[in-house]
Amino acid sequence: MKYEIMIKMLFTLLRRRKVTANELAAEYDISPRSVYRYIDEMTIAGVPIDVARGQYGGIYISDAYKLPKGFLTREEYERAVNAMQAMESELNDPVLRSAIRKMTSQHKSERRDDAVSGNILVDSGAWGSSERFSERLTLIERAVNEREALEIDYVSREGEKTHRVILPHLLVYKQNIWYVFAFCRMRNEFRLFKIGRMRTILNTGETFERLPFTREDIPLSFWTDDETCVNARFALSEESIPFAEEWLGVEAVYEKDGRKYAEATLPDDDSLVGKILSAGPGFTVLAPVELAVRVQKAAETIAAAYHTPATK
16 A cells, blocks of 8 residues: 555656645645655655755656656557547546656657757766756756746755756856756856756746846856866876866867876866876876875775785
């Protein structure tokens, strides 16, 4: 009975995207406490469900979330859609039409491993989270084109989560990272949001008039409001030059006194040290010294983790 209710709750969230605990409790004849307990169990299982309080509060699931590929076999899918279409022709129910559109849309998207967003092909293979990044990007691009307000849960590098409404105006791709330039109602100003830090994205159904801005208003010389930058200089071996050119750009690599170097301004986030280590020993930090020390300590920690004591 418990798991049957949990499955029904999941489908309710997929259909409506946002509900309250009291609504779910009334619909399935359980207590609000049980609702939150079931939500916790689904979250642990990997379903991206969030709970927020206040003006935009409720229990909700990201519009970018879809059921796992292969959830229905082809025969089950065709039978279900045929039955729903037959019911819709008799009832003329807009909710049922919406459900049919969502099912057919998901089934079509499962036929390919890549997603196309406008003139951009985004690889949605095995790397990244189970919630495909390409689906989030497509959702945000549509919101930009259609001038649709979005509710998002945004997670800072310190792990702080904020719930806010944004008005997306422009997609930005910088240094292999996707951002959306949007007016933030919580801060009452334009902000640059890293899409990878958006845990949940909900389409509010509200449209907006675009606000005026210029290219100079977009903080392209910075990163997000929760990140700082570091001016880094590297010494390169011949083997590490292709890595440096692909990551930093060919214009960042130069030669001096017969040796190869690279310089770049980089986001000083949690991934920077790991990215440097992935280049191997031929990619050496020369400046700043503080960054070189961090890379050295991280390398020593990794080496210690793989150290196997000699056995007698």
